Amino acid sequence: MKKRRISDTEELLERASADQVAEKVRQERRYIFNGDPPPPYPGYAIRPNKRVVRRKVSTFNIILLLFGLSISSVAYISNFLMVNQLVMEIGQLDTRYKEIVNANAALQAEINRKSAWERIGTIASEELGLRHPTEQPTWFETDDEKLEKVREK
Numbered sequence: 001m002k003k004r005r006i007s008d009t010e011e012l013l014e015r016a017s018a019d020q021v022a023e024k025v026r027q028e029r030r031y032i033f034n035g036d037p038p039p040p041y042p043g044y045a046i047r048p049n050k051r052v053v054r055r056k057v058s059t060f061n062i063i064l065l066l067f068g069l070s071i072s073s074v075a076y077i078s079n080f081l082m083v084n085q086l087v088m089e090i091g092q093l094d095t096r097y098k099e100i101v102n103a104n105a106a107l108q109a110e111i112n113r114k115s116a117w118e119r120i121g122t123i124a125s126e127e128l129g130l131r132h133p134t135e136q137p138t139w140f141e142t143d144d145e146k147l148e149k150v151r152e153k
Helices: 002-028 059-114 117-126 144-152
Strands: none
Touching: none
């Protein structure tokens, strides 16, 4: 029985020293990238770093992404087409505006030509027989009382 107790105590001492070494390793928490660290005592298994688990992309997320891309591409193309259509309408309205401005300028030139003093004077003297007055115009005054009597009748 004594043998058993000695082996038990040796085993307990071994476990205690292993716990102390494990505690020391837990405190350091360093990653070693140049190879495996040396074991603290023979027979100690070093636990490797956890493997990175890559999240899988769900089918719903892929479909949602494709749907969003299709909507954005349709919106971009429709915006492009609307801008082109508006530019074309602006060009048409601009040409129409220039035509109207040119027509107004032609009409204004014709009005200026027809309302010239020389033209009116020649037409008045030749066709209508009008001439410039030789006398000064005379001013006359009206009587307000007589004007009231005429208005009452």
